[in-house]
Amino acid sequence: MKKILLTGANGMFATDFIKYCSSDFEIIWFDRMWLDITNFETSKKIISEIMPDIILNAAAYTAVDDAEDIGKLKNFEINTLWVYHLGKISKELNIDFITISTDYVFDGQKKEWYAENDIQNPINEYGMSKYLWEKLAWEENKNTIIIRTSWLYGWWKKFKNFVNTMLKLSKTRNELKVVNDQFWIPTFTKDLAFAIWEIIENIWDFRGKILHFSNSSENAITWFDFTRKIFEISEKNIHVIPCSSSDFQTKAKRPQFSLLKNNSNIQLRNWEDWLKNYLNTLQQENE
Numbered sequence: 210m211k212k213i214l215l216t217g218a219n220g221m222f223a224t225d226f227i228k229y230c231s232s233d234f235e236i237i238w239f240d241r242m243w244l245d246i247t248n249f250e251t252s253k254k255i256i257s258e259i260m261p262d263i264i265l266n267a268a269a270y271t272a273v274d275d276a277e278d279i280g281k282l283k284n285f286e287i288n289t290l291w292v293y294h295l296g297k298i299s300k301e302l303n304i305d306f307i308t309i310s311t312d313y314v315f316d317g318q319k320k321e322w323y324a325e326n327d328i329q330n331p332i333n334e335y336g337m338s339k340y341l342w343e344k345l346a347w348e349e350n351k352n353t354i355i356i357r358t359s360w361l362y363g364w365w366k367k368f369k370n371f372v373n374t375m376l377k378l379s380k381t382r383n384e385l386k387v388v389n390d391q392f393w394i395p396t397f398t399k400d401l402a403f404a405i406w407e408i409i410e411n412i413w414d415f416r417g418k419i420l421h422f423s424n425s426s427e428n429a430i431t432w433f434d435f436t437r438k439i440f441e442i443s444e445k446n447i448h449v450i451p452c453s454s455s456d457f458q459t460k461a462k463r464p465q466f467s468l469l470k471n472n473s474n475i476q477l478r479n480w481e482d483w484l485k486n487y488l489n490t491l492q493q494e495n496e
């Protein structure tokens with residue numbers, strides 16, 4: 210059984226990874242309290258005592274808007290500098306290293322699918338911190354596996370994700386304005402966990418690669434499309450009104466088109482199927 214050291218274990222993706230992959234791997238997980246990745250010496254000591262086969266880094270600074278101002282330093286410290294150090298430790302100890310990046314490394318101007326080797330050009334601080342790290346990661350450890358994903362939602366109840374927020378709003382509103390000019394594909398963390406399971410099982414095929422994982426879809430989706438689908442599946446009669454991003458100003462700019470083309474042999478399932486799966490499970494949990 211492969212031994213995986215997982216960081217950022219309280220996060221949304223990590224929670225589903227533990228939930229769905231624990232029977233197949235020995236997962237030794239750490240939340241920030243037990244392994245703060247910004248503490249280099251402690252991280253190195255813990256990792257060398259455990260000597261896992263793989264470090265899976267799910268720790269990240271994910272407050273995209275705060276990264277523009279109050280969280281600027283922390284964003285670079287965690288997403289660039291310390292993820293780079295984890296890569297360094299993994300190289301020194303000869304451990305495989307998988308870590309998660311984002312569609313926000315692209316500027317969204319391409320207006321079609323981004324391939325794994327397309328030129329990055331981030332337009333916000335969070336995207337920049339991940340982009341810089343991607344560059345440093347390979348300088349330090351050529352075997353690093355970089356997984357870019359987009360718009361995660363997952364692990365019901367505990368996390369504030371877009372789906373849960375819309376469901377909550379539907380209790381008090383009968384109409385909602387939702388942005389209809391940003392195009393992307395959502396990703397259910399359960400399906401991302403399965404994809405990473407496959408990578409771990411076949412790690413030798415993926416060393417030194419960038420992989421693009423979002424749920425599959427023939428067309429791009431907007432928040433408006435996604436919201437309508439949430440209410441359609443959960444049979445809620447809410448009037449969803451399309452609007453422009455300029456109606457909802459945010460501190461961080463978002464790429465207008467961030468569609469990740471997946472050229473690997475691991476394909477994720479259709480976004481609508483997974484949304485149904487998520488909403489059904491949510492309903493069962495509430496019954």
Ligand SMILES: NC(=O)c1ccc[n+]([C@@H]2O[C@H](COP(=O)([O-])OP(=O)(O)OC[C@H]3O[C@@H](n4cnc5c(N)ncnc54)[C@H](OP(=O)(O)O)[C@@H]3O)[C@@H](O)[C@H]2O)c1
Binds near residue numbers: 358
């Ligand atoms: N969410 C998205 O839509 C999205 C889209 C594209 C890519 N991604 C990437 O996917 C990965 C997983 O995202 P997610 O949504 O699951 O993130 P998340 O829920 O925000 O989880 C990140 C975890 O990292 C932990 N963390 C932060 N600083 C740390 C430190 N110094 N040491 C150790 N742990 C630390 C946080 O701990 P606390 O709980 O203590 O704060 C949190 O539990 C991240 O790399 C993210 O950038 C996410």
